Amino acid sequence: MAVADLMVLIFEVILYEIKDAYFPNSFLNCTPICSLNLALLFLSIDLSIWLTVAFTFDRFVAICYQALRTKYCTEKTATAVITMVCLVSILQNAAIYFVYEPREIINNIPRSCAVQPSFYTSSMWVAFLWLDTILTPFTPLFLIVLLNVLTIRHILLANRVRSGLRGGNNSVGNLTDPETENRRKSIILLLAISANLILLWIVIFVCAICVQFTAVQLLQENYTDPFTIAEQSGYMLRCLSSCTNTFIYAIFQSKFRDDLKNMIKHLLTVNARLKRFT
Template identity: 50%
Template sequence: MAVTDLLVVIIAVILHRIRGIYFPVSFLTTTPGCSASAALNYAARDSSVWLTVTFTFDRCVAICCQKLKTKYCTEKTAAVVIATVCSLSCIKHIPTYFIYEPVYIIDNVPWFCSIKLSFYTSPGWAAFDWLDRILTPCVPFVLILLLNMLTIRHVLMANKARKRFQHHCNGSNQSDSEMENRKKSIILLLSISGSFVALWMAYVINMFYVRLTKGSYFEGSNNTDQRFILQESGYMLQLFSCCTNTCIYAVTQSKFRKELNNAVKYPFKLFFKFWK
């Protein structure tokens, strides 16, 4: 999740937004360059979103399904799931590369990207666009909310049963490390999935508004138009959501902080080892 979120920041924010402002003419300004950048941007976004779903499912299995936990919650399964999600996200957005056409052709070099007119009129492209919108983020929204409800329900029921058992055995309510671990897991789960839902909400509202009204934000709109502000706010919060998971991990998970610290120190250790 941290790596795919970082890829979204690099591709969507640095190579697309910031590069477009400070370096308006570059290799990425050519039609093949900006088409590839757009496809990679959407692929990284989908990987980030669906890895959030798989994380939520992983926590649900680990907490609610003890028998399945020993088989599913392993490093091998995690590697397979991550590779599958990232591969499918890349394959899904191969057609995105062919959506665009050049705005200018100078010395046989195509420059800039403009969406083809056939994208708006072709039933095939319409089906692809609807499929993309449904798979990201509508289906993840439903899955995350459903899995969170199941996980929280299981934890609350297990905590009540454990409290009754402890009270029956000890006659008093004492601190329980198992319940504390469950509480931390729930906080982490809700922090990641909750931030995802909250930060994608403006984008979803914007998407349904466009679909229902069949409108466009660029038809006679300007930077003070409320529809334009809603659209850009949705894009901004969508990109910001890809920055939160890494921060949440870094703050809440001691193992993650330890591994991150080791990753930072490793190049220096390798250098000193080579120097000696």
């Protein structure tokens, strides 16, 4: 997940969004390179959100189905799921390379990328756009919200049963029940993930729906047009989702925090040894 989110920041933020400001005439603006970058951009987005779905399903199984947990929540299964998600995402986004045409030709060199007009009229491309909209972001958002709601429901029911067995108290003396506390943290994590994805993806989702039912088009350069402003804002929020999503998962994982502390301690130890030698 962290690698996929980092890919989004590299291909969308660095190689697509800010390259014109810092490298306006570089080889990155050649149409073949631009098209390849856009294909990799959408690939990284699909990987990011679908790996989030896979991780959410893994937590759903681990919390709600204890009997299946030992069989499904394994390194072997994780490797198989990640490989399958990568292969399907590559196959889905390979066609995006052929969606674009040169925006202009300078010295017989095709520059920049513009969506081909046939993309909005050809039945094949219209079907592809519908499929792409359904697969990302509609289906992932629906699955993440559904799985998190079911997981939270299971946790609340389990807490109610545990509270009943403990006589209505979740603490003994002044000590907090650790199991209940862990479940409370899980609920906060799941709510944060769902809210983060919905809030940061809703704009680009609405834009994708508008393209299907209205005459508006993607990637236009008229930045005074309300739809273009909304579209660009949606891309910005989507990039922000790639940052906050990994952060939310990481900050709530005690093992990650422990590993981060150990890494910092190790770096400080190495730095102290280097100073001692110098």
